[in-house]
Amino acid sequence: MQEPFIKETTSTLLLNNWADQTNRLVAGFTTKNGGTSQAPYQTNNLGLHVKDDPRKVVTNRMSLANHLGFPTTNWACADQVHADQIVKISKPLAGSGAVDYQDSIKGTDGLYTQEKDLLLALCYADCVPVYFFAPDHQMIGVAHAGWKGTVKNISGKMIELWDLMENIPPKDIHAAIGPSIDSCCYVVDDHVINEVNDVLKSISSDYAPYKEISEGQYQLDLKMLNKLLLLHAGVEEKNILVSNYCTSCQDDLFFSHRRDEGKTGRMLSFIGMKKE
Numbered sequence: 001m002q003e004p005f006i007k008e009t010t011s012t013l014l015l016n017n018w019a020d021q022t023n024r025l026v027a028g029f030t031t032k033n034g035g036t037s038q039a040p041y042q043t044n045n046l047g048l049h050v051k052d053d054p055r056k057v058v059t060n061r062m063s064l065a066n067h068l069g070f071p072t073t074n075w076a077c078a079d080q081v082h083a084d085q086i087v088k089i090s091k092p093l094a095g096s097g098a099v100d101y102q103d104s105i106k107g108t109d110g111l112y113t114q115e116k117d118l119l120l121a122l123c124y125a126d127c128v129p130v131y132f133f134a135p136d137h138q139m140i141g142v143a144h145a146g147w148k149g150t151v152k153n154i155s156g157k158m159i160e161l162w163d164l165m166e167n168i169p170p171k172d173i174h175a176a177i178g179p180s181i182d183s184c185c186y187v188v189d190d191h192v193i194n195e196v197n198d199v200l201k202s203i204s205s206d207y208a209p210y211k212e213i214s215e216g217q218y219q220l221d222l223k224m225l226n227k228l229l230l231l232h233a234g235v236e237e238k239n240i241l242v243s244n245y246c247t248s249c250q251d252d253l254f255f256s257h258r259r260d261e262g263k264t265g266r267m268l269s270f271i272g273m274k275k276e
């Protein structure tokens with residue numbers, strides 16, 4: 001698949017395929033470059049919850065806000081816990097967690113909205129960003145799916161929620177799986193694979209997106225697992241984009257929790273719809 005995340009500036013990749021459908025949609029992912037943070041968060045760390053100087057993080061966030069044309073007062077950020085809670089964002093939640101981690105939306109790994117001029121933003125360093133867009137319904141969303149969120153099926157839950165609560169049929173929903181750690185660099189043990197097998201069983205999948213490389217050690221393709229969950233939820237294959245970027249391999253562009261052994265910064269997934 002042609003890479004759907006295209007380098008726009010030193011600090012940003014844009015999801016161009018969706019921008020073509022409406023020039024009011026802004027969706028993408030940040031890189032680790034072009035910011036002000038010092039080692040080990042050099043330089044464009046956008047996570048307020050790591051031990052970086054919060055003033056530097058806010059400076060980095062302000063710079064992204066200016067570039068994208070969404071002031072931080074219109075951002076919605078979450079206190080992510082690797083679970084499957086999804087929150088619908090309305091105007092009163094605008095600004096949550098944008099410059100102060102304390103007022104982040106608590107215990108939440110998925111956000112969606114139909115409101116214009118709000119920017120949904122979540123943090124990553126290897127976990128899978130999953131973007132959602134229903135152009136005919138002007139609905140947008142984003143999820144944070146590490147292995148825990150993935151086996152809890154946060155991707156499928158977003159589709160189910162839009163279907164049940166918003167009357168958006170899955171065939172109207174487009175999804176994009178963003179830059180994240182690929183199977184080349186993601187080795188897990190039986191504990192993880194047992195939970196992967198449980199979720200695969202729940203969707204009656206006859207394909208397992210992992211490979212045993214040595215006794216009890218497996219290369220896991222979390223992007224593919226999320227794709228299988230989206231397909232099972234009713235999203236059409238032609239409407240699913242998958243990034244080729246591996247955050248661990250691509251040291252020049254991304255922070256990686258695994259590669260950097262936990263001491264690293266965070267990239268931001270962002271999606272927002274402008275009024276005009």
Ligand SMILES: [Zn+2]
Pocket residue numbers: 181182183184185246247248249250
């Ligand atoms: Zn890799």
